[in-house]
Amino acid sequence: MFQFLHAADLHLDSPLTGLARYEGLPADEIRNASRLALDRLVNCAVERGVRFVILAGDIYDGSWRDAATGLYFASRMARLRQAGILVYLIQGNHDAESVMAKSIRLPENVHVFSGRRAGSAEVPDVAAVVHGRSFATRATETNLAVQYPARVEGRFNIGVLHTSLSGFEGHDSYAPCSLDDLASKGYDYWALGHVHNGQILSRAPYVVYPGNLQGRNIRETGPKGAYLVTVDDGLRVEDCGFVALGSFQWRRLDVDLSGCASVKEMHARWEDAFRELRSAEPDDSPLIVRVRLTGATALQAMLQGQTDWKLDLRALATDVGAEQLWLEKIELDLAPVSAPLDLTGPMSELTEAIQRAASDPEIAAKADLQPLLQKLPDDVRGEVAEWLRTDGPRYRRLLEEVESMLLTRLAGQGGAQ
Incomplete structure (x- = not known):
């Protein structure tokens, strides 16, 4: 043998x-x-x-x-x-x-x-x-x-x-x-x-x-x-x-925030997800994690419009992981919670303007974004450009997210003032 x-x-x-x-x-x-x-x-x-x-x-x-x-x-x-x-x-x-x-x-x-x-x-x-x-x-x-x-x-x-x-x-x-x-x-x-x-x-x-x-x-x-x-x-x-034999592992982690209505509840879901991920590694090997937040939540506008919450997420990862778990990147794949809004007056005009941009590529074509794109790192520029392609599948989704964020902010809902 x-x-x-x-x-x-x-x-x-x-x-x-x-x-x-x-x-x-x-x-x-x-x-x-x-x-x-x-x-x-x-x-x-x-x-x-x-x-x-x-x-x-x-x-x-x-x-x-x-x-x-x-x-x-x-x-x-x-x-x-x-x-x-x-x-x-x-x-x-x-x-x-x-x-x-x-x-x-x-x-x-x-x-x-x-x-x-x-x-x-x-x-x-x-x-x-x-x-x-x-x-x-x-x-x-x-x-x-x-x-x-x-x-x-x-x-x-x-x-x-x-x-x-x-x-x-x-x-x-x-x-x-x-x-x-x-x-x-x-x-x-x-x-x-x-x-x-x-x-x-x-x-x-x-x-x-x-x-x-x-x-x-x-x-x-x-x-x-x-x-x-x-x-x-x-x-x-x-x-x-x-x-x-690797000295650390790369991992992907999806955290579902569906129905999440408060920052406290969001923190609890993060912590549960991190602890489950950490406990699944029997050898306690260090992890570098890319987190993706998913689901329809009333916090969607706040998460997309602010950045301070990301520091809380990184700090929680360090705490739960005992300095053996780090976040490489945080991605958002969130949807707004449908809620009745007063869409009369200026709110109606805003909605119509965004819908026109979604249906008329010429409106988007008038905005020259190339100078801004050139300032982005190489590995980010291509992904952003793909989102801005008016004939691509991501463009309408992007406008829907912008519409939701603006309307929510104007209505004073979702934690955004």
């Missing part, structure tokens, strides 16, 4: 943008998170006494040129060497354009597969053989799996491949192939990389994406880590279990 660890997509020191905009977010800890995750991987390998570690590509992050990143990776590999643990590594699409992947010398316990052709490496003192091929160029769009060597009989055969398979949403189509292509090789385990969502796609043979080692943004939510694989004396997978 023997064990090995399968990880991928470390993206060491991947630059994270936009963090400074979110008050209270531990930006320095986030920037070091990929290194901490690698440390945890190495510690896990040593503590479990695995025979080898497989890294299925994207060790680095593209053209990131800080040599300290490469030296740090080499030092972690050296620690595995001291523990007698081998490493089998392929270079993924990001590594193919990385200066460090080409220039940093790695310890002799690390076997890096060639990018010219697929090759095989027998594991010393273990009945296992590893097959793999690195990316020679970033845009590798050919089916590499069909070029892999034949199965070696009497050995536990592992294929290491950086691939999008037949296509995963949000991932570039690199080294595309099918599950049938993989199964046809007769290997016992396919150690894949590239897709950042960890999952076991098949158990006959095992086809596994470990996901990335550490989530880097709100699109990469939940636990991140590697798979610990146990192979029995009959050269069959006895166990294939996920091991969480």
